[in-house]
Amino acid sequence: MAYELSTLNERKQKRREGIIRGAIVVIGQKGYNRTKIIDIAREANVADGTIYLYFDNKDDLLIKVFDETLEKRLNQLKEQIEPIEDKLERLDKFLLLHTDIYKEHPEELRFFALEARQSPEFYNRYPDFSPFSEYKKYVLELCKDAINSQKVRKLAPEVLANILLGTLEYNLVSWATGNLKLSIKNVIKQSIDIVHNGIVLDK
Amino acid sequence: MAYELSTLNERKQKRREGIIRGAIVVIGQKGYNRTKIIDIAREANVADGTIYLYFDNKDDLLIKVFDETLEKRLNQLKEQIEPIEDKLERLDKFLLLHTDIYKEHPEELRFFALEARQSPEFYNRYPDFSPFSEYKKYVLELCKDAINSQKVRKLAPEVLANILLGTLEYNLVSWATGNLKLSIKNVIKQSIDIVHNGIVLDK
Amino acid sequence: MAYELSTLNERKQKRREGIIRGAIVVIGQKGYNRTKIIDIAREANVADGTIYLYFDNKDDLLIKVFDETLEKRLNQLKEQIEPIEDKLERLDKFLLLHTDIYKEHPEELRFFALEARQSPEFYNRYPDFSPFSEYKKYVLELCKDAINSQKVRKLAPEVLANILLGTLEYNLVSWATGNLKLSIKNVIKQSIDIVHNGIVLDK
Amino acid sequence: MAYELSTLNERKQKRREGIIRGAIVVIGQKGYNRTKIIDIAREANVADGTIYLYFDNKDDLLIKVFDETLEKRLNQLKEQIEPIEDKLERLDKFLLLHTDIYKEHPEELRFFALEARQSPEFYNRYPDFSPFSEYKKYVLELCKDAINSQKVRKLAPEVLANILLGTLEYNLVSWATGNLKLSIKNVIKQSIDIVHNGIVLDK
DNA sequence: AATGAATGAGATTTCATTCAT
DNA sequence: GATGAATGAAATCTCATTCAT
Secondary structure (H helix, E strand, O other): OHHHHHHHHHHHHHHHHHHHHHHHHHHHHHOOOOOOHHHHHHHOOOOHHHHHHHOOOHHHHHHHHHHHHHHHHHHHHHHHHOOOOOHHHHHHHHHHHHHHHHHHOHHHHHHHHHHHHHOHHHHHHOOOOOOOHHHHHHHHHHHHHHHHOOOEOOOOHHHHHHHHHHHHHHHHHHHHOOOOOOOHHHHHHHHHHHHHHHHEOOO | OHHHHHHHHHHHHHHHHHHHHHHHHHHHHHOOOOOOHHHHHHHOOOOHHHHHHHOOOHHHHHHHHHHHHHHHHHHHHHHHHOOOOOHHHHHHHHHHHHHHHHHHOHHHHHHHHHHHHHOHHHHHHOOOOOOOHHHHHHHHHHHHHHHHOOOEOOOOHHHHHHHHHHHHHHHHHHHHOOOOOOOHHHHHHHHHHHHHHHHEOOO | OHHHHHHHHHHHHHHHHHHHHHHHHHHHHHOOOOOOHHHHHHHOOOOHHHHHHHOOOHHHHHHHHHHHHHHHHHHHHHHHHOOOOOHHHHHHHHHHHHHHHHHHOHHHHHHHHHHHHHOHHHHHHOOOOOOOHHHHHHHHHHHHHHHHOOOEOOOOHHHHHHHHHHHHHHHHHHHHOOOOOOOHHHHHHHHHHHHHHHHEOOO | OHHHHHHHHHHHHHHHHHHHHHHHHHHHHHOOOOOOHHHHHHHOOOOHHHHHHHOOOHHHHHHHHHHHHHHHHHHHHHHHHOOOOOHHHHHHHHHHHHHHHHHHOHHHHHHHHHHHHHOHHHHHHOOOOOOOHHHHHHHHHHHHHHHHOOOEOOOOHHHHHHHHHHHHHHHHHHHHOOOOOOOHHHHHHHHHHHHHHHHEOOO
């Protein structure tokens, strides 16, 4: 009995994940508004009615997909960065890892950067347009730490964080939409170099 | 007679501009998808049917508003930048002027940065998601010129352009959505300072 | 002054006729429902608003066009038939003249036979679907006269009238829509021959 | 399971037929253009959206209703006529059966004869205005056979077919719209008699 | 009298969501 | 739990008609 429940729950969990993956793929491709519930259902190999057993409505689906996937990616990043000692190196590593993740999941990139914000409920849920706030907070911490280390000029951390996040997002979106001439990894490395040069204490 | 015709055309021109302004305001506030034609019509003080005398359909309205307004702003920028001699100074001036323009027109900022891309037709019209390509081209030119002057390291121009555009857009959106703690003008100035430091030839 | 009024009225009359002609042409081509007021206006070289100076509304235009044109054609027919003495010959002549008229004005044929009845107001105005009643009455008279002459069997006049009108309309519509293999004039002549044979007293 | 599937399909079939019947009834009464989708939906006891599960759009509905119903009636006619040996009798029987069918379904008569052609798509689908071509072909065959039998004069079959079809349609429409003074069955019988007389070989 | 820009009522169609099976 | 047929609210767009010029 307990065993059966467990498999039932497992099956449900699998189904839920399938729907989330389907949502990211289809929305990443077609955009939120052009994506019909039935499209996501087909991608996930379920009936459209089934989605409503797992999510309240289309907006709820979008927001849960957004939050859960973002959290997963952030944890993945933190895990790999924590072991690193050097504060400045941590920042570099963050940028490179972020690039690697979305290079491998361009549909997620499109989903996060372009499409997710098209949900009407998004505005009610994130009235200040801050769905990435956890992400930003983390980068801000990394920047503060770097600045507090002896290697970097005494800059406003938010200024640095926004340069990094802006550069990262802009280049990744350009790449994902086929508008980047150079290799994305290379561009990020060169960008890191420029910013390094711009923030390190005069040697 | 000639005079009367002239006033008629002027009135039509005014009306067209009123609709464009109304579209930017309402879409900038509510987003493209939540904006109904009737909303724009009310903002512009016309009947909904009137909009269809000036634009083919909702998508056509959005794209024309986008293209025309962007072109207007770009010309405005070019006009003020052209007189400047120093290539590096030009780049700085661009960033500051761009900031000034959208600081004065935050509804346009929201419209351009967040909402316009939500039109289904946007994807057909700009399949590679490059509605800002004219804008980008211009910045790329400014970057090339700066790099070719003797003051800046031999960087890939696209890398520099993307740092600048990414930083600019990210900060402006943060500001427009109330997520910037510091003064936008100040942040841009400090960002310029960092990038300057990062790109100038070692003194 | 009187002269000027006269020319004014003449000009108005001309304009009215132009609109009627335009309506027949365009409606005959595109059908009532697909014809926009602006289409008729363009065909008649007037502004759409002008039509409302001469007709109450689209339905009123249709009905007036219908009634007036039909009356004109009926009078034209009567004029040519009246001189004929022989009652049976009159009937034949009617069929041939009717054919000639619409062979020369296929747009009127389409208008009368196919399109006019598509106006919503048509049903209110002719609740028993009898817009051609004057026409039918006349044919019925011709039939009665022919039957009362000594040459024709004592048939119910309505039966004969309906054979003639049905055959006439069916063949003309077939012809006007390109669905008649043979020559229309020939078909009508052969049809007359058959009906003659079917109604004359045994010789 | 198989049983359940079968009932589901049966239910869907029933619903489809209900919509078709509703369309014929309402369009036959009000005309195509005055008939709103919601009218048909109400007549068929479904929601308006439901109609779009079975038909692509209003035009598609009209055309499918037209084609399917016409085919059904033609098959019904053929079935009853085939057993008859005598070629001339077949022709008579056709006219009488056709009359019987539409006497029993006057709404179909109105639908076919008056309203169906009002759909815009009708023109694209039947550019030569020949939606009844199957029907006509069949009558033409009957006429040819009758003429080839030894009983009838060597007439052009199309001439005979058009007399019959024209007479039939004209009388039925007159009857259905309340404009026939005599009994429809009687009128058709008398018409048959006249045409018989007109086409048989001199005895 | 003529124009044609503006109006706004009204209809088709879509698609998120429900619920009977 | 899963399905997918059915629902019906809501939005775009059309076009007959009006009316200021």
